[in-house]
Amino acid sequence: MDNPDAGVTARPTTSAHVDSFAREHLPPPDQWPELRFDLPELRYPDRLNCAAELLAGPDDDRPAFHTPNGDTWSYGTLRARVDRLAHLLTGDLGVVPGNRVLLRGPTTPWLAACWLAVLKAGAVAVTVLAQQRPHELRTMCEIAEVRHALCDIRAVDDLAKAEIPGLRITTYGGDAPDDLLHRTAPDTPYPAVDTAADDVALIAFTSGTTGRPKGCMHFHRDVLAIADTFSKHVLRPHVGDVFAGSPPLGFTFGLGGLVIFPMRAGASALLLEQAGPKQLLPAIAxxxxxxxxxxxxAYRVMLDELDAYDISSLRRCVSAGENLPAATWQAWHKRTGLRIINGIGATELLHIFISAADEHIRPGTTGVPVPGWHARVVDENGAELPDGEPGLLAVRGPIGCRYLADPRQREYVRGGWNITGDTYVREVDGYFRYVARADDMIISAGYNIAGPEVEDALLRHPDVLEAAVVGRSDEVRGQVVVAYAVLREGARPDAEALRDFVKAELAPYKCPREVVFLDALPRTATGKLQRFRLRAEGDRHLGRRTEGDQR
Structure with a gap:
């Protein structure tokens, strides 16, 4: 049962931010979900800097981060480097508390150190994917009014090409004298800015079904809350654990699993720049x-290579990003003896909120609400549905959706609950079973891809008159992106040219695996696009098609 004394609404404290943009652009308090702090560990003090908390625990000589080439950063080294970076941010670079700082680069200890330094300095981290293209980067920087960027020298080209007005880009990892890592800085501890627990610490961007990214604002206390709920109570890490995984730090799945969770436990993480299935197995060994x-x-792909590697060190396997089929769970368990911990999370809620571990796992279900979280299945009006009946998943806990100045806040938060956009069934035993996405989001190999965003990119091609993008079921990826295009009269159908165009506009994982050319898109009498017909057609396309456009 819910604790009636645990629910709270927005209660802002005195902010440490000199730049008040983030707090001023939070949704109005009456649009916030109800927040729950049922567990004693979730009742944080009013003043809290999450980076200082994450860095405070382990002894100096304990390992914090490992790299594929064998380098290891101890917690002492990490603390010293974070302090040096924080001095540079607030000195040379002129960053003040509340400024948004974009972080871009492959998954490395230096990217993690930059993230910690930004938060320790009281600024707001905006971590993006190294794959994202100039158009995407420009949009995010416009929404968050970003004026500072720390970027790995290997990922700076697209950021520079974005030509973002007023953005100061500082690179790291290069040879130039003004490179961040070559600058002179005080070799002294940096006193963490005395941020409020509800000061915004990070803005994570997610694509909505309209295609325009939404900035999800999370507080300093939220960063610790994901570790003090899912990690502490479900994952239950040990001090000696070595974490690794495929999600980059630009995804909150990766940020939690590779930085926040291991650091909160005093453990370490192997940070891989290349972390596909073929890289994971040798790295584990x-x-x-x-x-x-x-x-x-990745679990499905790795099954075929297991015999070649010693993975006996593995004790915990976590899956999220897309639904975990029971067959995949069973096959992995049969080959390894390991029970995959399934989970569902959302950028809006920062990390996993429904899951189960060990003997509590029921293959084919996602699990039960993580301690500290509550979930139910509701209809379109928010009324709770009986067990066994599919409906919308509604969640609340210590973290809630707070979009950055976005009217879609009213769609995600209804009646004090976060409505995730997933269709679920609550079984009679309390376990939650995934049914489908309730919107037009395509989930492919763990990536969330908004069909309308890909449509917008296609429509920027001069030969494309109309475009529709849907997901099609795929045994390996869960779904693949399929684009349907109507060309201008006289234009030559060229699927590869369109795919190359989209790759130049968006991150490659959003590129259609297949392009189908139609004479017209299916629409209602009022002109509304009938995406369900495109999904239903599958391989029985409605018009002509260009061959040679398969993956």
Whole structure:
């Protein structure tokens, strides 16, 4: 039962932010979900800097981060480097508390250190994917009014091409004298900015079904809350664990699994720049990884290569990002003896809120609400549905959706609950079973892809008159992106040219696996696009098609 004394609404404290943009652009308090702090560990003090908390615990000589080439950063080294970076941010670079700082680069200890330094300095971290293209980067920087960026020298080209007005880009990892890592900084501890627990610490962007990214604002206390709920009560890490996984730090799945969870436990993480299924298995064997975070697709692919590697160090396997089929769970368990911990999370809620571990796992279900969280299945009006009846998943807990100045806040938060956009069934035993997405989001190999965003990119091609993008079921990826295009009169159908165009506009994982050319898109009498007909057609396309456009 819910604790009636645990629910609270927005109660802002005195902010440490000099730049008040983030707090001023939070949704109005009456649009917030109800927050729950049922567990004693979730009742944080009013003043809290999450980076200082994450860095405070382990002894200096304990390992914090490992790299594939064998380098290890101890917690002492990490603390010293974070402090140096924080001095540079607030000195040379002129960052003040509340400024948004974009972080971009492959998954490395330096990217993690930059993230911690930004938070320790009281600024707001905006971590993006190294794959994202200039158009995407420009939009996010416009929404969050970003004026500072720390970027790995290897990922700076697209950021520079975005030509974002007023953005100061500082690179790291290069040879130039003004490179962040070559600058002179005080070799002294940096006193963490005395941020409020409800000061915004990070803005994570997610694509909605309209295609325009939504900035999800999370507080300093939220960063610790995901560790003090899912990680503490479900994952239950050990100090000696070595974490690794495929999600980059630009995804909150990766940020939690590779930085926040291991640091909160005083454990360490192997940070891989290349972390596909073929890289994960040798990395597990060589570095004795014990906790793995990846998507169902990777578990399926790795099954064929298991015999070639010693993965006996693994004790925890976590799956999220897309639904985990029971067959994949069973096959992995049969081959390894390991029970995959399934889970569902959302960028809006920062990490996993329904899951189960060990003997509590029921293959084919996602699990039960993580301690500290509550979930139910509701109809379109918010009324709770009986067990066994499919409806919308509604969730509440210590973290809630707070979009950055976005009217879609009213769609996600209804009646004090976060409505995730997933269709679920609550079984009579209290376990939640995934049915489908309730919107037009395509989930492919763990990536969330908004069909309308890909449509917008296609429509920027001069030959495309109309475009529709849907997901099609795929045994390996869960879904693949299929684009249907109507060309202008006289234009030559060229699927590869369109795919190359989209790759230049968006991150490659959003690119259609297949392009189908139609004479007209199916629409209602009022002109509304009938995406359900495109999904239903599958391979029986409605018009002509260009061959040679398969994956």
């Amino acid at each position: 060589e570095h004795r990884v014990s906790v793995l975070f990846t998507a169902p697709t």
